[in-house]
Amino acid sequence: MKYPFDKTQAQEVLEKKRKALGRGLSYAEKILFLHQAGNGIDRTPLRGKEQMSMIPDRVAMQDATAQMAMLQFIQVGRHQTAVPATIHCDHLLRAREGAEADLKNALTTNREVYEFLSSAAGRYGIGFWGPGSGIIHQVLFENYAIPGAMMIGTDSHTPNAGGMGMIAMGVGGADAAEVMAGLPWETTMPKIVGVSLRGRLHGWASAKDIIFEMLRRFTVKGGTGKIFEYFGDGAENLSATQKATITNMGA
Structure with a gap:
């Protein structure tokens, strides 16, 4: 499926994935599944275990x-x-x-x-x-x-x-x-790690402090084979460049 997606087709793909998994999908999963290569679109790889073929934009x-x-x-x-x-x-x-x-x-x-x-x-x-x-x-x-x-x-x-x-x-x-x-x-289907951010940054705190705390908890190797998906009102209060700092340093 090439970007930009046909809305109807995208909804059909995601609904099929929801039924196959028996649950809702995270934002990262939606992107992954909408880029899954044609031959494997009916197959949902196990996170962290099975290979997934995708067509990047x-x-x-x-x-x-x-x-x-x-x-x-x-x-x-x-x-x-x-x-x-x-x-x-x-x-x-x-x-x-x-x-x-x-x-x-x-x-x-x-x-x-x-x-x-x-x-x-x-x-x-x-x-x-x-x-x-x-x-x-x-x-x-x-x-x-x-x-x-x-x-x-x-x-x-x-x-x-x-x-x-x-x-x-x-x-x-x-x-x-x-x-x-x-x-x-x-690549191996990545594991998805949800990170809830609450409130706003105050004083001298910056986006780097968020990723520094993530590194303290997970170490520099903790993101291997994973996608960290940030959500909550704290994520909504971050600018695009602040989010880029976090995703860049968290890779």
């Missing part, structure tokens, strides 16, 4: 990992990507002397890489954000994050886009290449 790549991903994709022989994709040149740009000097050095040092990625992007209809155009996870948040959608990115900070109410996950270059080639993205 978008693929994003940073310049360091995009090189191999594009080389793999080119071997497929497609004329364009199966889903919208973008390349962001930010990782090879090193901060040393200042914005202007660092950009100049990057353009010289990485000229061959940038030329390859730019030409490949143009050839296959992929969006290209050149050096100096911004940090990938912030560009994604401001330009491509859509509530209810699903995006995979070859950058560990891709979950930053979760602040806009979408599922955004960091993956390897091979995963990105496969999805661009039209294959489903396969």
